[in-house]
Amino acid sequence: MKNKVEFDSPVAHIIKDERGFFLFTLKDTTSVYDLEETRQQFDFFINNSNGKPYKVLMDATGSFTFPTEEAFEYFFEHNKEVNKTAIVVTSLPMQLLMGHMLKHERTTNTKLFKSRDEAVEWLTSSLL
Structure with missing residues (x-):
């Protein structure tokens, strides 16, 4: 049986599926989506992608949790063009x-x- x-954090739950995608669910929470949370998520992706490019399917449909400015800055600094992230969001404020x-x-x-x-x-x- 595979491990x-x-x-899992107060902000997000992420699993790797059979296609190799990271399925990222943003929780409906009052927790702060801060720099440390973003660092931990990036560490998880890097440590579990075996040094290869990866794809993330982020579901933000049930949440209004928005990353802090520092979290966004970290994302943009460490986001590599070889990786792909699709964000599903239905809330107009979140889309904007x-x-x-x-x-x-x-x-x-x-x-x-x-x-x-x-x-x-x-x-x-x-x-990829």
Whole structure:
């Protein structure tokens, strides 16, 4: 039996699925999505991707938890173009805030989607 690759914090739950995607669920919480949380998430991805590029399917549909400015800065500094992140978000405020941050930083390997199916399609069509 394989060991389950899993990350769990007050902010997020992440598992690695059979396709090799990291399934990232942002929790509906009052916890702060801060710099330390972002560092721990990046460490998890790096330690569990075997040194290879990885893909993340982030589900933010049930949450209004938004990363702090320091967490976003860390993400943009350590985000590598070879990795892909699809963020599913249905809340208009979250779409606007996250979309603005991604556009401002000209991030091309991270995209917002309104449906999980569209996000999976983009991730599977993206070569790593």
